[in-house]
Amino acid sequence: MRKVAAMGKPETALSPDQKARKAWMGLLAKSDAALLAERMVEMADLPGFEWLRRPEVGGVMVRGRMGGTGAPFNLGEMTVTRCSLRLATGEVGHGYAQGRDKRQAEQAALVDALMQGARAEAVREAVLAPLEAAQVAARSARAAKAAATKVDFFTMVRGED
Amino acid sequence: MYVAVKGGERAIDNAHAWLAEERRGDVTVAELTVPQIREQLALAVNRVMTEGSLYDPDLAALAIKQSRGDLIEAIFLIRAYRTTLPRIGHSHPVETDKMACDRRVSATFKDVPGGQVLGPTFDYTHRLLDFKLMAEGEVPEAVEAEPRIEPTPHVTSFLNKEGLIQTEAEGEDTPPDLTREPLELPANRALRLQALTRGDEGFILSMAYSTQRGYGNSHAFVGELRIGKVAVEIDIPELGFAIEVGEVELTECETVNKFAGSKVEPPQFTRGYGLTFGQTERKAISMALVDRSLRSKELGVEVSNSPAHDEEFVLYHCDNIQATGFLEHIKLPHYVDFQSEMELVRKMRAEIASASAKEAAE
Known part of the structure; x- marks a missing residue:
């Protein structure tokens, strides 16, 4: 199975820092906007920032594979909002969020920038950890309901003896 | 005019x-x-x-x-x-073998790793109206069991091990995109799949049904039907690596058809593929049947003149927005067109009348 993770580079070619950033950006993109906003309130004294790219809503063409494993084809688009900003302290943050919520993209970019600075640990604890916990909980709740609908086959004994 | x-x-x-x-x-x-x-x-x-x-x-x-x-x-x-959205980019092909499955059934194998998971389905309901829904009622809670953590493998991968099913040709080429370039024939499979995913559910369903009833005969089994969420990953040029920008719920259907073999291929099973957004399984199954039907020529099986074997017929009529645009425009004012037709019919009638008057006079 091909596993081309990053710009043609295999997953293993990423540095630990890149892997970590990839993980938090993905987490923020898939997060619940309301929960992210609620967690950001906890972050006091956020530094000022300037926009490098204001939030814009766009489409990403989602691709599938023929037969699940073959050559790619275009399935259809999804909405994504992105933006980039630079903190007063110099760090550049990129924000991506599924859907059309510009506030969510802005907060994702802020967190991305903060995670590169001195407050990374505090941000991880106050924002990223609760977002991850919420995603894991939602995912395992669905998996648990699915598991309850798994068929347990048994064979009826038939015949004379 | x-x-x-x-x-x-x-x-x-x-x-x-x-x-x-x-x-x-x-x-x-x-x-x-x-x-x-x-x-x-x-x-x-x-x-x-x-x-x-x-x-x-x-x-x-x-x-x-x-x-x-x-x-x-x-x-x-x-x-x-x-059409108003700027295109941010395209995703890496979604990995449906890593899908968090809400539902996963196979009609070909009873015992598959991961099992038969029914999910929130209408199947096996009695299709009796539930009058309780007319009153505000309590929602019964779904039962939970020990969740499966590991990914659920594709059922066709088991047939693959024995070499009994055609393997999908790999390729990383950029697939054609009918939202960027007009759909031209002959279309390759990537373009057909894009058109079928967007196609009208009713039309695709009827095409699929026609193949089952004998118009371009094919007997398909649902090798696997799965519904669940997959992550969508795109390259971020400014970072030099890819990130997940979201997750989408998909329905995936793989059908298998018996194939008697050809000069170059041994007898085996061939595949049809359906992939759609959300929980849309009637559409995904229909799509897989029509995909397989439109592959007849490339698989070297008999191509009849049935509608479902006709790429032009299917692809040029499956889009309900194109169809409705052309169909519904005829209700808009055509006063002048119709006036000219009326003139023509009057003229034709006059000609016939004068011809028969002349005949009677002779």
Whole structure:
């Protein structure tokens, strides 16, 4: 199975820092906007920032594979909002969020920038950890309901003896 | 011939005002909200996303509200909105073998790793109206069991091990995109699959059904049907690596057909593939059957003159927005066209009348 993770580079070619950033950006993109906003309130004294790219809503063409494993084809688009900003302290943050919520993209970019600075640990604890916990909980709740609908086959004994 | 006609403006404005009032209906009944539609009419939302070709449940729900539940009108609204979006990029192909499955069934193998998981299905219900839903009632809670953590492998991978099923040709080429370039024939499979995913559910269903009934005979088994969420990853040029930008719910269907073999291929099973947004399994199964049917030529099996074997027939008629645009335009004013036709019919009648008068006189 091909596993081309990053710009043609295999997953293993990423540095630990890149892997970590990839993980938090993905987490923020898939997060619940309301929960992210609620967690950001906890972050006091956020530094000022300037926009490098204001939030814009766009489409990403989602691709599938023929037969699940073959050559790619275009399935259809999804909405994504992105933006980039630079903190007063110099760090550049990129924000991506599924859907059309510009506030969510802005907060994702802020967190991305903060995670590169001195407050990374505090941000991880106050924002990223609760977002991850919420995603894991939602995912395992669905998996648990699915598991309850798994068929347990048994064979009826038939015949004379 | 087209001639500009004026004078309808006031009537049009008033018609639209009345439309807005009718959309709301009886004001003593609570108004529907977009979140209510998104949560409680989710399968309509899924259809609008699939055929509108844009995954955004909130927008699809809004379109359904605006269109008063006319799903093709809602799909039209989504298609129109989609054209206004700048294209950020394209994703890496989604990895459906890593899907978090809500549902996963196989009609070909009883015992498969991961098992037969029914999920929230209408199957095995009695299709009796449930009058309890007319009253506000308690929602029964879904039962939970020990969740499966590891990914669920594709069923066809088991047939693959024995070499009994055709393997899918790999390739990383950029697939054609019919939203960027007009659909031209002959189409390759990537283009056909894109068109079928966007295609009208009713049309694709009927095409698939026709192959089952004998028009381009093929007997398909559902090797696997799965529904669940997959992550969508795109390259971020400014970072030099890819990130997940979201996750989408998909329905995937793989069908298998017996194939007697050809000069170059031994007898084996061939595949049909369906992939759609949301929980849309009727569409995904239909799509897989039609995909397989349209592959007949490349597989070297008999191609009949049945509609489902005719790429041009299927691909040029499956899009309900194109179809409805052409069909419904005939209700718009054609006064001048029709006047010329009327002149022509009068002239023809006059000619016949004078000819028979002349005949009678002779």
